[in-house]
Amino acid sequence: VTVQAPLDPRQKAALSPSEARGYFRSETWQGSTRGFAFGRLQCGVVMLPQSEAADFLAFCTKNNAALPLLDMTPAGVPVTKAYAPDADLRTDVPLYRVFRDGELVDEVPNIKNYWRDDMVSFVLGCSMTFDSALLANGIPNRQLTETGKPSMYVTNIECEPTERFSGPLVVSMRPMLPAQAIRAIQVTSRFPKTHGAPNHFGDPAAIGIADIMKPDIGAPVRILDGEVPVFWPCIGTIWSVVARSKPPFFISHAPGCMFIADLSDEEMSVL
Amino acid sequence: VTVQAPLDPRQKAALSPSEARGYFRSETWQGSTRGFAFGRLQCGVVMLPQSEAADFLAFCTKNNAALPLLDMTPAGVPVTKAYAPDADLRTDVPLYRVFRDGELVDEVPNIKNYWRDDMVSFVLGCSMTFDSALLANGIPNRQLTETGKPSMYVTNIECEPTERFSGPLVVSMRPMLPAQAIRAIQVTSRFPKTHGAPNHFGDPAAIGIADIMKPDIGAPVRILDGEVPVFWPCIGTIWSVVARSKPPFFISHAPGCMFIADLSDEEMSVL
Numbered sequence: 001v002t003v004q005a006p007l008d009p010r011q012k013a014a015l016s017p018s019e020a021r022g023y024f025r026s027e028t029w030q031g032s033t034r035g036f037a038f039g040r041l042q043c044g045v046v047m048l049p050q051s052e053a054a055d056f057l058a059f060c061t062k063n064n065a066a067l068p069l070l071d072m073t074p075a076g077v078p079v080t081k082a083y084a085p086d087a088d089l090r091t092d093v094p095l096y097r098v099f100r101d102g103e104l105v106d107e108v109p110n111i112k113n114y115w116r117d118d119m120v121s122f123v124l125g126c127s128m129t130f131d132s133a134l135l136a137n138g139i140p141n142r143q144l145t146e147t148g149k150p151s152m153y154v155t156n157i158e159c160e161p162t163e164r165f166s167g168p169l170v171v172s173m174r175p176m177l178p179a180q181a182i183r184a185i186q187v188t189s190r191f192p193k194t195h196g197a198p199n200h201f202g203d204p205a206a207i208g209i210a211d212i213m214k215p216d217i218g219a220p221v222r223i224l225d226g227e228v229p230v231f232w233p234c235i236g237t238i239w240s241v242v243a244r245s246k247p248p249f250f251i252s253h254a255p256g257c258m259f260i261a262d263l264s265d266e267e268m269s270v271l
Numbered sequence: 272v273t274v275q276a277p278l279d280p281r282q283k284a285a286l287s288p289s290e291a292r293g294y295f296r297s298e299t300w301q302g303s304t305r306g307f308a309f310g311r312l313q314c315g316v317v318m319l320p321q322s323e324a325a326d327f328l329a330f331c332t333k334n335n336a337a338l339p340l341l342d343m344t345p346a347g348v349p350v351t352k353a354y355a356p357d358a359d360l361r362t363d364v365p366l367y368r369v370f371r372d373g374e375l376v377d378e379v380p381n382i383k384n385y386w387r388d389d390m391v392s393f394v395l396g397c398s399m400t401f402d403s404a405l406l407a408n409g410i411p412n413r414q415l416t417e418t419g420k421p422s423m424y425v426t427n428i429e430c431e432p433t434e435r436f437s438g439p440l441v442v443s444m445r446p447m448l449p450a451q452a453i454r455a456i457q458v459t460s461r462f463p464k465t466h467g468a469p470n471h472f473g474d475p476a477a478i479g480i481a482d483i484m485k486p487d488i489g490a491p492v493r494i495l496d497g498e499v500p501v502f503w504p505c506i507g508t509i510w511s512v513v514a515r516s517k518p519p520f521f522i523s524h525a526p527g528c529m530f531i532a533d534l535s536d537e538e539m540s541v542l
Binding site for chain 1: 449450452453456457460468469470471472473474477497499542
């Protein structure tokens with residue numbers, strides 16, 4: 001199936017994962033995947049040379065809440081058999097970021113020109129996966145309903161380092177009323193493979209965030225009277241880690257531009 | 272088994288439910304049951320004439336989070352077969368309160384002199400039941416570890432009324448750090464029969480509490496830097512309802528002076 005025309009929100013939501021990936025592969029859309037193939041698993045993608053793969057795997061394991069590992073491919077095989085066997089991880093994300101020595105050197109709609117046969121791909125859980133559960137529970141999710149962009153903040157919480165990788169935890173934030181936050185904690189606890197429960201709520205300064213209206217990545221959202229910010233460990237952590245650790249060669253999805261897998265969000269729930 | 276000497280905290284915790292009830296029945300102890308027979312189900316007890324029992328049952332059902340009904344006895348039978356078949360609900364609570372027309376008229380260690388053959392007893396869940404789970408998770412619980420008394424507040428949230436009963440929701444409060452509150456929400460969500468998850472955290476004024484250091488029932492606890500108050504619907508609601516509804520005759524446990532059942536806390540968990 002090939003879809004190439006511009007889509008309205010309802011059309012985006014109604015796409016199958018395969019159709020959405022085809023739409024991104026056609027390079028018609030290079031923005032956020034939020035709201036596409038609604039209710040299907042959205043994933044982060046990281047690619048790096050095999051020489052660093054074991055250490056990055058260890059880093060994901062030690063920092064599982066921020067970087068929940070869903071799949072790791074063999075070197076040179078850009079396919080996640082378990083999550084989307086028909087997809088090509090090099091083309092099916094709307095936008096990629098390419099880093100050399102920790103510096104962003106390119107932002108491209110496919111990474112065919114950067115691909116090497118020693119590249120290992122990591123598929124990581126993403127909190128967009130519980131967008132559908134939050135929506136079903138009437139919990140505000142303005143990144144979905146208003147801005148379409150993530151709101152990510154670098155914190156003063158250090159990740160557990162490995163030999164090659166270290167950096168501060170990055171969190172995503174959604175504002176809501178306390179009673180809604182209690183429900184959101186219950187709901188998201190069911191999804192440990194896609195970050196699970198929040199790690200903080202309330203005072204942003206307690207985790208080193210100076211200005212809640214100035215996210216480090218993405219865009220801010222409105223915080224209404226009586227609402228508190230609720231923070232989740234976030235896959236955005238990969239970029240703070242790349243900036244600190246300066247790996248020679250590192251490719252990732254661009255913020256908010258995820259890989260959409262075949263599984264439903266609900267299949268990721270533990271309960 | 273009869274225990275009558277004063278007990279230290281470790282001895283209190285080590286008592287079996289039957290030993291604890293015998294200790295209370297002996298009228299050696301007329302205080303809080305917190306920490307007694309630790310890990311066993313603590314319950315509220317309400318007794319009222321059969322003529323009002325159906326309406327009170329409806330009130331419990333409509334306000335299940337505050338008044339989770341565990342058992343309701345036949346008229347004239349002061350025994351909860353399901354929770355403690357060998358216990359007498361008229362003698363095995365350390366201290367009772369007797370109300371006439373909504374006014375507290377007596378506080379007594381047994382209600383034998385008030386008992387009538389038309390009395391129906393209600394056994395209700397109590398948040399002391401998750402004391403053991405909170406402790407096991409390293410979550411502060413200063414009512415247990417410091418004051419021994421509950422901290423209850425009348426809110427501006429109206430209970431769902433019935434024909435005979437109405438009144439404002441009363442909540443209990445425990446202060447903790449946000450990350451501990453997130454864990455406490457997960458932990459207590461497993462215990463819907465004993466209030467379950469909190470209904471609010473943070474700003475006390477948002478639910479009509481003017482001064483967090485002045486609970487309406489019980490005693491305050493310290494709130495440390497960075498901690499937020501976390502509020503749970505509370506069985507203390509029975510007293511705000513009695514004050515408003517002025518039933519002709521109403522008996523309850525005194526605050527913090529619960530009925531200890533044979534079941535373990537863990538048996539009350541849904542997961």
